[in-house]
Amino acid sequence: MSQHSHLDKAYQYIQSKDLHNIVCQIFIKLGIPKDDAAKAATVLVTADLRGVESHGVSNYMEVTYVPGLKSNLINPTPNIKIIRESASTALVDGDRGLGMVVGQWAMKLAIKKAKKYGTGFVTVSNSRHFGMAGYYSMMALSEDMIGLSMTNATPHVLPTFGAEPMMGTNPISLAVPANKECPFVLDMATSTVAVGKILIANRLGLPIPYGWAADLSGEITTDSNIARESKKLMPLGGTKELGGHKGYGLATMVDILCGVLSGSVISSNIVRNGPVGHFFGAFNIESFRDTQEFKNDMDYLLKSLKNTPPIENEDRVYYAGLIEEEVYQQRLITGIPLANKVVETLRNFAIELDISSTI
């Protein structure tokens, strides 16, 4: 969870409302209309609330969104539009908009189609980095739908047997509502880990596990200095022997649905703040079976997973989304632990952009 606490004892708790406010103000000052700015800030703050720091305010605000908007590589006022559509499908042009704005627009469209036709699938071209994939899949939950979300990303992941990165971390998220249990929310990169985990190990002077990353020539390494240099990640599974070709296959699947189906760009051609493709889906549960019965059966499945006996030295068994929900509930009260450095960066943006800082 809170990786900052291992890394950097110098952090402080910021209330989510205050964090949302300053991020929103920064976006507005960079030309994004108020409603869109609020929506985009919500995606980032939700990631922080759920303990997904890798996709929260700290990681991308400074290096991606702010410089992207300043350089106009990200369009603050995109004309998002449907290029082609059928009853249950659409191709959407993101017009270089912030991924968090384009993503919500497109996922809403998928949900609208699912309400009418049972399912809705939207592939998106010409968008930008959209933050946490799970935000969009989770938009389906309150509609009693199953949500799906994917994006392709800059190339960091090696194909099995390959020496050069041809895939991004290309995440997949699926969110499924339950009744009394908290929803199942899978939100996973198709690489073993993200680059961030290697940087953390390296800063702590630790080696990395065999299966996370490779050296410049593409051979697996456990040396975090070498991995930090190469930034070459292994697909989920690691080596072929341990199923790495499956992680590579899943990454390719994401690249096809986000990049090829949208006519956008494939992972190996993606550059920072350049175009990316997304893919969103919604399944209306009632179109398959009675929603209440489905949710009760989800409770049964999720409870059976929570209650299954753990191995020695482990307290409990989780399912995807359970820890994140627990962290979310906690951070709504305690606030979000942010490294002092991140707080300082945000305050500097506030000064630079003439905003009265709320943190």
Next chain:
Amino acid sequence: MSQHSHLDKAYQYIQSKDLHNIVCQIFIKLGIPKDDAAKAATVLVTADLRGVESHGVSNYMEVTYVPGLKSNLINPTPNIKIIRESASTALVDGDRGLGMVVGQWAMKLAIKKAKKYGTGFVTVSNSRHFGMAGYYSMMALSEDMIGLSMTNATPHVLPTFGAEPMMGTNPISLAVPANKECPFVLDMATSTVAVGKILIANRLGLPIPYGWAADLSGEITTDSNIARESKKLMPLGGTKELGGHKGYGLATMVDILCGVLSGSVISSNIVRNGPVGHFFGAFNIESFRDTQEFKNDMDYLLKSLKNTPPIENEDRVYYAGLIEEEVYQQRLITGIPLANKVVETLRNFAIELDISSTI
């Protein structure tokens, strides 16, 4: 690939036509109508032709399909029907039919819906073991669609931190057409490996890699005797540190779409020849973008993967489905290498069922 050749030098090549014929005759003698028998045999023989021996004739004919039909746990003449439906979705009852028959019926329905509404998704209850997941996803290829196929299965896979198997190998298959390149066909269990690979290592007296399986208490083991005994598999990724929670999450996703969405049964309650659930999907490419342009872009992606430089000591980089297609083309000519023991079993069935053997 041909794992039999490592295991058992005593094998012979059988032409696919002859293998199809005997399997078809066996199914007919066990009460399956001629057309359905032929369809079911095609699924099994296609697996053998593609080098997916784990789901070919040898592995399930003797231990699953024949005893299932004899004991009437599998219904040879199911009344497969739609229980609920919307424009792009359906819930289908398999009426205890052979999975290969029910699966093709349901996938055809998904394709039909996709032709009309852009996408089609069908969840199936009360079916039986359906063989190779990739057969059904590949049915979409000739329709210029992307095909999706999943099934849940008997519990052999541990949840992350769990001591007891709660998931099946729960495979995912996605098939995507290209133009000149052979199609992308991902067909993967969400465990690191299947039980079959552990049995092979054990017969050869070899240890197994760290990450394949656990002992009876749920702790990872590299002893193939212990793993053979426990039959407890690790999810794709292995330990939590190496992303095993992602494989576990994917297995749960499959269980939800196949088991919960269909109101069928979840993995942890599945028994051999008992009910299982499937999930099928079809995406009509033309509903998203021009099909020919899409296929050309697929060629570009797939060629870029084939042509990316390999690491030292590897000849080439593959993509999902490429090796299988090459083996398929070869075996159409050479025939399928079948262990003598498997040939003998089939011949014994022929004698028992009063069929003139074609092998």
